[in-house]
Amino acid sequence: MVLFASDLDNTILFSHRYRQETDQCVEHLEGREQGFCTQRSLRLLETIGERGLLFVPVTTRSIQQYRRIRWPQPPRYAVTTNGGTLLVDGIPDPVWQAETAALTAPWQPALLELERRLPEVPVPKRGRIVDGTYLFAACDTPEDAAAVGAFFVGSTGLETAVSGRKVYFFPPGIHKGAALERLRARFAPTRTICAGDSVIDIPMLLAADVAILPGEELLGTGPGRRTCPAGRRFPDFVLETVLEEAGNS
Numbered sequence: 001m002v003l004f005a006s007d008l009d010n011t012i013l014f015s016h017r018y019r020q021e022t023d024q025c026v027e028h029l030e031g032r033e034q035g036f037c038t039q040r041s042l043r044l045l046e047t048i049g050e051r052g053l054l055f056v057p058v059t060t061r062s063i064q065q066y067r068r069i070r071w072p073q074p075p076r077y078a079v080t081t082n083g084g085t086l087l088v089d090g091i092p093d094p095v096w097q098a099e100t101a102a103l104t105a106p107w108q109p110a111l112l113e114l115e116r117r118l119p120e121v122p123v124p125k126r127g128r129i130v131d132g133t134y135l136f137a138a139c140d141t142p143e144d145a146a147a148v149g150a151f152f153v154g155s156t157g158l159e160t161a162v163s164g165r166k167v168y169f170f171p172p173g174i175h176k177g178a179a180l181e182r183l184r185a186r187f188a189p190t191r192t193i194c195a196g197d198s199v200i201d202i203p204m205l206l207a208a209d210v211a212i213l214p215g216e217e218l219l220g221t222g223p224g225r226r227t228c229p230a231g232r233r234f235p236d237f238v239l240e241t242v243l244e245e246a247g248n249s
């Protein structure tokens with residue numbers, strides 16, 4: 001069985017800023033249309049299911065944020081909270097939860113301490129601990145996010161990741177590469193294909209047999225790397241490449 005583990009935001013779905021006319025809304029936020037998929041992507045996801053590939057979203061979204069997505073055909077499994085939670089038919093899997101609780105328990109004081117110290121950085125930000133698993137701060141600009149990340153370097157054992165206007169502090173072991181290993185242990189796939197667009201996806205992309213990326217900036221080129229040609233829409237490229245790769249295996 002081929003496992004297709006994929007980031008969601010800016011990989012499979014995207015916000016209204018990138019919306020084109022024929023795209024389909026799959027997420028509402030406070031009554032407004034928020035998240036979109038291309039119609040082609042929705043058809044390709046259907047084909048991926050019909051071909052017997054196991055599609056598992058692997059997202060940094062909280063459980064609640066993930067649940068906002070209205071899939072035409074919901075995937076049976078989804079990993080949220082950057083690997084912290086496995087949803088099975090929308091319900092957190094207790095075995096996975098217990099593993100995560102054991103991983104994150106030693107880091108709870110560090111998370112609380114860093115949350116308390118966030119105001120020390122003099123830039124506007126909104127921070128919170130997500131599902132008891134990691135600390136997140138949303139800033140107004142990428143520069144502010146970089147400043148928040150840099151401020152705490154060396155003063156926390158948590159792993160810092162800056163992606164656009166967001167900065168994350170993850171306990172070691174809470175990353176998408178570890179999530180992929182946990183999925184491998186559970187499903188024993190013969191092959192894993194992964195897609196992602198940001199630094200947070202790198203551990204998963206590096207652990208995949210095939211990694212699908214929007215360009216060469218993130219990881220360069222190399223065996224097993226597939227990068228989206230200029231002018232193509234990345235979500236469609238991702239899903240077409242998955243079907244191609246699965247056909248070759």
Ligand SMILES: [Mg+2]
Pocket residue numbers: 007008009010011196197198
């Ligand atoms: Mg993304």
